Amino acid sequence: MKIALFSDIHANLPALEAFFNDVDSRKPDIIYCLGDLVGYNIWPNEVIDAVRKRNISTIAGNYDFGIGRMSDECGCAYKTDTEKDMGKISISFTNSLVKPEQRDYLRTLPAHISVEFQVNGDKLNLLLVHGSPRKINEYLFEDREEKSMIRIMEQANADILCFGHTHKPYHRILNSGTEGNDHFRHAVNIGSVGKPKDGNPKGGYVMLTISDNSSITDRSSIEVEFIRFGYDIEKAAKAVENSPLPNEYAEMLRRGY
Numbered sequence: 001m002k003i004a005l006f007s008d009i010h011a012n013l014p015a016l017e018a019f020f021n022d023v024d025s026r027k028p029d030i031i032y033c034l035g036d037l038v039g040y041n042i043w044p045n046e047v048i049d050a051v052r053k054r055n056i057s058t059i060a061g062n063y064d065f066g067i068g069r070m071s072d073e074c075g076c077a078y079k080t081d082t083e084k085d086m087g088k089i090s091i092s093f094t095n096s097l098v099k100p101e102q103r104d105y106l107r108t109l110p111a112h113i114s115v116e117f118q119v120n121g122d123k124l125n126l127l128l129v130h131g132s133p134r135k136i137n138e139y140l141f142e143d144r145e146e147k148s149m150i151r152i153m154e155q156a157n158a159d160i161l162c163f164g165h166t167h168k169p170y171h172r173i174l175n176s177g178t179e180g181n182d183h184f185r186h187a188v189n190i191g192s193v194g195k196p197k198d199g200n201p202k203g204g205y206v207m208l209t210i211s212d213n214s215s216i217t218d219r220s221s222i223e224v225e226f227i228r229f230g231y232d233i234e235k236a237a238k239a240v241e242n243s244p245l246p247n248e249y250a251e252m253l254r255r256g257y
Contacts (some may be wrong), residue, residue, distance in 0.1 A: 001029045001030070001117075001209070001210050001211075002026070002027070002028040002029050002207055002208075002209050003028060003029065003030055003031075003032065003126075003207070003208040003209070003210070004023050004026070004028035004030070004031040004032070004205060004206070004207055004208075005031075005032050005033075005034060005128070005162050005188075005190045005205060005206045005207075005208060006019060006023070006031070006032075006033055006034070006190065006193050006205035006206075007033065007034035007035060007036060007061070007130070007163075007164030007165075007190050007191070007192060007193065007205075008034075008035070008036040008061065008164045008165070008167055008191075008192035008193060008194060008195055009033075009036065009037050009047050009051075009192075009193045009194040009195075010036055010037075010038065010039050010040040010041060010063070010192070010194045010195040011037070011038050011039060011040060011041035011042060011043045011044040011047050011094070011194070012040075012041045012043070012047070012193070012194025012195065012236050012253075013041075013043035013046045013047055013050070013236075014231050014232045014233075014235045014236045015193050015194040015203045015231045015236060016047055016050055016051075016193060016194065017050070017231070018203060018229055018230065018231035018232070019193045019203055019205060019229060019231075020050070020054075021229075022227065022229040023205065026207060026227075028207060030057075031054070031056050031057075032056070032057050032058070032059075032113060032128055033051055033056050033057070033058040033059070034058075034059055034061070034128055034129070034130055034162065034163065034164045034190060035058065035059050035060050035061025035062075035063075035064055035109070035130040035164065036061030036062065036063045036064060036130065036164065036165070037051060037058070037061070037063075037064055037106070038063055038064060038067050038094050038098065038106070039063040039067070039074060039090055039091070039094050040090050040094075040194075040195060040240075040245070040249050041194070041236060041239060041240060041243075041245070041249070042097070042239045042240070042243050042245075043239075044067070044094055044097050044098050044102070045097065045098060045099055045102050048098075048102045048105060048106070049102070052105065057113060058109055059109055059110050059111060059112055059113055059128060059129070059130055060106065060109035060110065060111060060130065060136065061130045061136070061164070061165070062074055062075035062076065062130060062131060062136045062137040062165070063075070063076070063094075064106045064109055065106075065109075065136055066091065067091070067094055067095060067098055067103065067106055068103055068104075068105075068106030068107035068108075068109070069107060070095055070103065071091075072088070072091055072092070072095075073091070074087065074090075074091050075136065075137035076137070077137070077139065086246045086248060086249070089244065089245060089246055090245060090246075090249070093243070093244050093245055111129075111136065112127060112128060112129045112133065113127075113128040114126070114127050114128075115127075115128075117210055117214070119210065119211070119212050119213070119214050119215070120212060120213055120214060120215045120221075121215075122214075122215050122216050122217070124159050124160070124210065124214060124215070124216060125157055125158055125159045125160070126158070126159070126160045126162070126208075126210075127156055127157075127158035127160070127161050127162070128162050128163075129161070129162075129163045130163060130164055130165055131163060131164075131165040132152060132163060133152060133153075133155070133156035133158065133161070134152065134155075134156075137165065138165075139165060139166050140152070140163055140165070140166065140187065140189065141166055141168070142168065142170040142172065142189070146174055149172065149174060149187055150174050150176045150185065153174070153176070153185045153187065154176055154185075158185065159183075159184075159185055159186070159216050160185070160186045160188065160208070160222065161185070161186070161187050161188065162188045162189075162190055162206070162208070163187075163188070163189055163190070164189065164190055164191070164192065165189075166189055166197070167191060167192035167195055167196055167197035167198070168189060168191065168197055168198045169189050169190060169191030169198065169204055169206070169226050170187075170188075170189050171186065171187070171188050171189075171224045171226075172186070172187045172188075173185070173186055173187075173219050174186075174187065175219075177217075182216075182217050182219075183216050183217070184216055184217070184218070184219040185216075186222055186224065188206060188208070188224055190204070190205055190206040191204035191205065191206070191226065192204060193205060194236070195252065195253065196256045197252075197256065197257055198256060199255075199256050199257060200228060200256045201233055201253060201254060201255060201256035202228040202229060202230055202231070202256070203228065203229050203230075203231055204226060204227065204228050204229075205227055205229075206224060206225065206226060206227070207223075207224075207225040207227060208222070208223070208224055208225075209222070209223035209224075209225070210222060211223075233253055233254060234254075236250075236253050237250035237251075237253045237254050238250070240253070
């Protein structure tokens with residue numbers, strides 16, 4: 001089974017449209033969205049409508065959660081006063097744009113999606129979250145201590161944990177079993193469609209492949225493919241510059257940070 005996973009569109013309609021064009025050409029069996037449809041650009045309603053039109057199963061990102069409740073907080077971990085001030089403008093602007101029907105949709109999105117596979121004599125649990133299983137806005141960076149990551153996945157009963165939020169893609173394989181009794185777990189950050197932060201401005205998503213031979217005892221039996229695609233970055237950047245949003249967000253799109 002080929003499972004396409006995407007996240008963190010952040011109201012970037014040109015990126016979302018390019019993603020759909022790319023993913024359609026690869027013919028996945030199912031598509032899931034891991035949240036953060038809105039924020040930082042001018043098309044929150046259009047992005048929501050495009051995802052809904054395709055009946056894509058979607059979970060709430062921290063930005064979706066806040067905007068769904070018309071909050072002035074998005075749960076973002078801004079590090080400096082400048083970032084906080086910029087963030088307040090984005091939240092206020094997004095709240096002014098989102099329409100009642102679209103806000104209702106954001107407010108009712110689930111917190112996670114859990115899928116159990118039964119293959120090769122094993123149960124294989126796939127858990128989709130936005131930040132982490134513990135908290136919608138917890139950042140699971142690639143350098144998190146291995147013991148901590150294993151503990152989070154064990155507590156959530158996740159053999160494959162897929163998440164977004166940091167906008168930085170990676171795949172870590174961790175062995176939580178004992179000697180002679182392997183239990184491989186996969187932690188997969190799927191990156192960002194509309195606001196990459198890994199130095200590559202192209203949009204990104206993941207194609208996860210689970211076969212009838214996939215197993216928790218075979219570290220290589222689950223395939224994780226990171227896919228990047230081009231889109232009209234200037235259209236998205238100029239939309240920011242022609243709006244009340246800070247121009248810095250346009251430069252972030254151009255440079256991928």
